[in-house]
Amino acid sequence: MRDPYGAFCAHGPGRLAGAVDGPLMGLTFAAKDLFDIAGHITGGGNPDWLASRAPATKTAPVVQKLLDAGAALVGKTHTDELSRGIFGENAHYGTPINPKAPGRVPGGSSSGSAAAVAGELVDFALGTDTGGSVRVPASFCGIYGLRPTHGRLPFQGVLPQAPSFDTIGWLARTPELLARIANVLLGVNADQAVRARRLIVAEDAFAIAEASTRAALAPAVDHFAKLIGKCETRVLSSVPLTEWSRHQGALQGREAWTTFGEWIDNHNPRFAFEVADNFLRGMRVDDEAVKTAALFRAERRAEFARLLDPETVICLPTTPFPAPVAGQPRSRMWRLRASIITLTCIAGMTGAPQLSMPVGEVDGLPIGLSLMGEAGADQVILALALAAGNQLPHSAAAKLPPSG
Amino acid sequence: MRDPYGAFCAHGPGRLAGAVDGPLMGLTFAAKDLFDIAGHITGGGNPDWLASRAPATKTAPVVQKLLDAGAALVGKTHTDELSRGIFGENAHYGTPINPKAPGRVPGGSSSGSAAAVAGELVDFALGTDTGGSVRVPASFCGIYGLRPTHGRLPFQGVLPQAPSFDTIGWLARTPELLARIANVLLGVNADQAVRARRLIVAEDAFAIAEASTRAALAPAVDHFAKLIGKCETRVLSSVPLTEWSRHQGALQGREAWTTFGEWIDNHNPRFAFEVADNFLRGMRVDDEAVKTAALFRAERRAEFARLLDPETVICLPTTPFPAPVAGQPRSRMWRLRASIITLTCIAGMTGAPQLSMPVGEVDGLPIGLSLMGEAGADQVILALALAAGNQLPHSAAAKLPPSG
Numbered sequence: 107m108r109d110p111y112g113a114f115c116a117h118g119p120g121r122l123a124g125a126v127d128g129p130l131m132g133l134t135f136a137a138k139d140l141f142d143i144a145g146h147i148t149g150g151g152n153p154d155w156l157a158s159r160a161p162a163t164k165t166a167p168v169v170q171k172l173l174d175a176g177a178a179l180v181g182k183t184h185t186d187e188l189s190r191g192i193f194g195e196n197a198h199y200g201t202p203i204n205p206k207a208p209g210r211v212p213g214g215s216s217s218g219s220a221a222a223v224a225g226e227l228v229d230f231a232l233g234t235d236t237g238g239s240v241r242v243p244a245s246f247c248g249i250y251g252l253r254p255t256h257g258r259l260p261f262q263g264v265l266p267q268a269p270s271f272d273t274i275g276w277l278a279r280t281p282e283l284l285a286r287i288a289n290v291l292l293g294v295n296a297d298q299a300v301r302a303r304r305l306i307v308a309e310d311a312f313a314i315a316e317a318s319t320r321a322a323l324a325p326a327v328d329h330f331a332k333l334i335g336k337c338e339t340r341v342l343s344s345v346p347l348t349e350w351s352r353h354q355g356a357l358q359g360r361e362a363w364t365t366f367g368e369w370i371d372n373h374n375p376r377f378a379f380e381v382a383d384n385f386l387r388g389m390r391v392d393d394e395a396v397k398t399a400a401l402f403r404a405e406r407r408a409e410f411a412r413l414l415d416p417e418t419v420i421c422l423p424t425t426p427f428p429a430p431v432a433g434q435p436r437s438r439m440w441r442l443r444a445s446i447i448t449l450t451c452i453a454g455m456t457g458a459p460q461l462s463m464p465v466g467e468v469d470g471l472p473i474g475l476s477l478m479g480e481a482g483a484d485q486v487i488l489a490l491a492l493a494a495g496n497q498l499p500h501s502a503a504a505k506l507p508p509s510g
Numbered sequence: 511m512r513d514p515y516g517a518f519c520a521h522g523p524g525r526l527a528g529a530v531d532g533p534l535m536g537l538t539f540a541a542k543d544l545f546d547i548a549g550h551i552t553g554g555g556n557p558d559w560l561a562s563r564a565p566a567t568k569t570a571p572v573v574q575k576l577l578d579a580g581a582a583l584v585g586k587t588h589t590d591e592l593s594r595g596i597f598g599e600n601a602h603y604g605t606p607i608n609p610k611a612p613g614r615v616p617g618g619s620s621s622g623s624a625a626a627v628a629g630e631l632v633d634f635a636l637g638t639d640t641g642g643s644v645r646v647p648a649s650f651c652g653i654y655g656l657r658p659t660h661g662r663l664p665f666q667g668v669l670p671q672a673p674s675f676d677t678i679g680w681l682a683r684t685p686e687l688l689a690r691i692a693n694v695l696l697g698v699n700a701d702q703a704v705r706a707r708r709l710i711v712a713e714d715a716f717a718i719a720e721a722s723t724r725a726a727l728a729p730a731v732d733h734f735a736k737l738i739g740k741c742e743t744r745v746l747s748s749v750p751l752t753e754w755s756r757h758q759g760a761l762q763g764r765e766a767w768t769t770f771g772e773w774i775d776n777h778n779p780r781f782a783f784e785v786a787d788n789f790l791r792g793m794r795v796d797d798e799a800v801k802t803a804a805l806f807r808a809e810r811r812a813e814f815a816r817l818l819d820p821e822t823v824i825c826l827p828t829t830p831f832p833a834p835v836a837g838q839p840r841s842r843m844w845r846l847r848a849s850i851i852t853l854t855c856i857a858g859m860t861g862a863p864q865l866s867m868p869v870g871e872v873d874g875l876p877i878g879l880s881l882m883g884e885a886g887a888d889q890v891i892l893a894l895a896l897a898a899g900n901q902l903p904h905s906a907a908a909k910l911p912p913s914g
Contacts, residue, residue, distance in 0.1 A: 154601075197558075197780050370783050371839045376601050378778045382786030435775045 107181055111203040111225045113218040115139050117156065118182030119146045128176030129290055133283075136222045136231040138215075139182040140189060140265040141166045150265050151185040151215070153198050154375035166263030168232060168274055168291055175290045180228050183218025187381045188366060189234060189267045191215050192242050192443050192450075193430070197378035201432055206248040207471045210429035213243030216277065220247040223277045230278040230287060236267045237358060238450030240275030241462045241476065246429035248464040248472025250284050251277045252488070255481045256457035258292060268361035271354070271454050281491035284461070288488055296492055299485035303417040305334045310341040311422035314448050319427055322466035323475045326498055327421055330477075333494060334419070342420065343409060347448045350406065353399035354451040359388025360396050380436045403455050410456045414480035419490055423449060424462040424474035452478065459484040461491055465498050511585055515607040515629045517622040519543050521560065522586030523550045532580030533694060537687075540626045540635040542619075543586040544593060544669040545570045554669050555589040555619070557602050558779035570667030572636065572678055572695055579694045584632050587622025591785045592770060593638060593671045595619050596646050596847050596854075597834070601782035605836055610652040611875045614833035617647030620681065624651040627681045634682040634691060640671045641762060642854030644679030645866045645880065650833035652868040652876025654688050655681045656892070659885045660861035662696060672765035675758070675858050685895040688865070692892055700896055703889035707821040709738045714745040715826035718852050723831055726870035727879045730902055731825055734881075737898060738823070746824065746856065747813060754810065755848070755855040757803035762858075763792025764800050784840045807859050814860045818884035823894055827853060828866040828878035856882065863888040865895055869902050 107114060107121075118139065124130065139149045142162035149156035165173075173179060184199050186192070194217025195201045204212040205225035212221045216233025220243030223231050233240040235253040244251025253275040261272045276291075278284050285296040307327060312320055331337035343350065363385060369375075370385060377385070414420075426445045453460040458481050462474035477487040511518060511525075522543065528534065543553045546566035553560040569577075577583060588603050590596070598621025599605045608616040609629035616625045620637025624647030627635050637644040639657040648655025657679040665676045680695075682688050689700040711731060716724055735741035747754065767789060773779075774789060781789070818824075830849045857864040862885050866878035881891040 195778070197778060371841050374599070374601060374782050374784050374840045376780045376782055377786065378780055379774050379786050379789070380778050382781065382783050383790055385783070386787055386790060436778045437775050 108227065111205055111221040111227070112200055113183050113202045113221040113225065113227060114181040115149060115184060115199070115218070117147065117149055119143045119179070122173060122179040124173045124176040124178040126176070128174065129286060130172060131176030133177045133229040134180045135172060135177050136180050136183045136219055136228045137169055138185050138219050138231070138233045140185060140234055141169050141182070141232055142263040143169065143182070148265055150188050151196055151199065152187045152375060152377065154373055155188065158369070158373055162263070164263060168259060171291055183222055183231060185217060186215035187377055189215040189236060189239060189265070190362065190381050190384050192238055192446055193439060194243060195432060204247055204429055207246065207429045209431060210471065211246065211432045213246035213429060215239040216243050220244060220249060220277055223247070223279060224249050230276055230283055233275050233277055234264060235273045235275045236271045237354065237447055237454055240277060241424050241450055241460055241474070242446060244277055244462040244464070245424035245474030246472065249277050249279055250281055250464065250491070251275060251462045252284050252288065253453055253460045254288070254292060254484045255459045258482070258484065266365055268358040268365065270361060271358055281463070281488065281495065285488045285492055288484060292484060294485040294488070296485050296488040299489040300416050302334050302419040302486055302490045303336060304419070305331055305337045306342070306418060306420045307337065307339040308342045308420050308422040309339050310343060310347055311449055311452065314347060314445060315423040315426040318468045319423055319466070319473050322468045322473050323423055326463070326465035326475045329494060329498060330421055330490070342413065342452065343406065345406070347452065350455055351444070351448045351451040353402040354447070354454050356391045356395045356399040357403065360391040363388040380440070406455050407457070410458065410480070416480060416483055416486060418480070419487055420478040422452070422476050422478065424476040425449065428468045428471035428473045457481045459487055461487045463491055463498065512631065515609055515625040515631070516604055517587050517606045517625040517629065517631060518585040519553060519588060519603070519622070521551065521553055523547045523583070526577060526583040528577045528580040528582040530580070532578060533690060534576060535580030537581045537633040538584045539576060539581050540584050540587045540623055540632045541573055542589050542623050542635070542637045544589060544638050545573050545586070545636055546667040547573065547586070552669055554592050555600055555603065556591045556779060556781070558777055559592065562773070562777055566667070568667060572663060575695055587626055587635060589621060590619035591781055593619040593640060593643060593669070594766065594785050594788050596642055596850055597843060598647060599836060608651055608833055611650070611833045613835060614875065615650065615836045617650035617833060619643040620647050624648060624653060624681055627651070627683060628653050634680055634687055637679050637681055638668060639677045639679045640675045641758065641851055641858055644681060645828050645854055645864055645878070646850060648681055648866040648868070649828035649878030650876065653681050653683055654685055654868065654895070655679060655866045656688050656692065657857055657864045658692070658696060658888045659863045662886070662888065670769055672762040672769065674765060675762055685867070685892065685899065689892045689896055692888060696888060698889040698892070700889050700892040703893040704820050706738050706823040706890055706894045707740060708823070709735055709741045710746070710817070710822060710824045711741060711743040712746045712824050712826040713743050714747060714751055715853055715856065718751060718849060719827040719830040722872045723827055723870070723877050726872045726877050727827055730867070730869035730879045733898060733902060734825055734894070746817065747810065749810070751852045751856065754859055755852045757806045758851070758855040758858050760795045760799045760803040761807065764795040767792040784844070810859050814862065814884070820884060820887055820890060822884070823891055824882040826856070826880050826882065828880045829853065832872045832875035832877045861885045863891060865891045867895055867902065
């Protein structure tokens, strides 16, 4: 298979044909190497995990649904180690090239999926999103990405990380295709969705973005404001978003340690230093911090429920800045990560659906604007993205440069 | 080169001939992969370190001295990653086989050096000892090992870890050879050393050893007591040895982070989980803990100076138990490590020389007894080991099984 962006795993299955008929007939897709494919080992981005696991006995239901709908699987794609990362830099397998911003990270952990879609190697790709792993690479690679409502799709046959956050998502180059996949996987029909009647421009989220990102996204925000008619700029929360991300860190870290701690203890696996650091932070979260974070999350969900209704949509920057230069020191990347997850934790902590759109550009680098609805309103934000459609001030970077 | 124990590095230099004449003529040796050999990269037990370094321009002075004395270098040997380990289990290159106890760890971090000597692949080998890295593998592999007085040999052309503890040491199958090497490297003559006239049996150190280890070492202790005449069983310190090792942990951890932190930050290297954990503990040591530990060390050195004189020798178990089974969970190994370093930190914190002798056996596994003198009294403990010589109740395990 042609792989100019280093997106695909060497150990994955070859091409799997889709059904001869179906709504996705003729389309190709890739799946992040967290999705089980019967007969193949799910590698999870870490060679010691790969070496210690048996081949999957069943194919993940979402993969099977896509095959049954006529799409053909082209291959499995690279991920950050055990999905613990936000930049897509994998010390074992290398970092997929960002087709829209070479020399920059692709974003992660669904790094290979995003690179394969942005590089037009497949029509769409499956990813997972625990702390931002579909939304961040969508923003950095200049493509569309959906993190549906948490729990709407069972996380079955997929390597988990932190179950109360783990969400299956997908990436594509058009909102139309995102919606077609949503139709197949979630059974929702964006054409029949209620129409958004109120837009909230999330003041606290935009405050975290760099000024150049705010400026780059302003025309698209205006477009949505006009499209909907009613627009309100306000804070999403009475509590600083940095507090949100701190508490998500405690919950996600503890859950990730619960998922992988025993395997780590038994295998003493090789991890990039930052990945080990991340797991160790999770290991050290105490019960008190978990209890406090769980209460905090319940409060935030109640606050979100008061703010939202089925006809209200929030818009916010997907990431505070475009893709950082690859290969920077970890201390620098850790600070950038802290800023990113302060935005991505909003959907994480509330379980709300979020759709990132490549509608901005900073110095030639793509940057995403997100729509977020209340939990269960996936079709509302899909319909809004579709309605904006081609009238959106698409980023020039969203077009693949001829150099590839 | 024949390597049935997996002791040697693939990337090392080939054989380097020794001078045609000299006191070590006809002998072969190996050097831990922390020693520079001109024209070759010093790999330090980590492939990302190896990949990021240039070949050494000069050969480490101790290696050159041994070559000049007529010994031939056979190859470089495996080490725990960046010498951060005590068991010799290397997740990248594998764990050298313990020739005297197959299925058990060889001990580290001078794991390959100990395996090569115990397996009779070389006559002797160079190692380094920061927190026990010569003494522990000597005990586990049933051979002799010397950690000389700290600072007596400059740590030049050797990959450092924690300079105030880093010490060049060597391993051999007889005390005679240990002494011949000491003659070449330190310029000391054990034959002319003052005779030990008082033996201290370290009560607090023996208390840490398992009962079976204490029993296995008792005949050798008796032998030394008779040889010297005057014997006293007493504690070495007014402070529990667990406090000693806690403070060494702070100092060594901080120094190791000072040595490697910038490289780690820039390269985000792959480490086994436990190695990353170890570095991160060092990274988190605060200035207050370092100050307290430095004061504690000064106090202990003063206490040691009051206890010792040139004619007094301490005996203690080298390790609290023989080599543990390889491949155990890291949480279990971490507890075993805590117990081991409570013994090895005595020489670490005081800078005293320590010589481990394979004079015991527990269930067929070798276990070492150590002699320790005051700083600078390397020749006194060498002379005592020589005097005990063949009359010592050598462990049966110290003989290589015919199965090899």
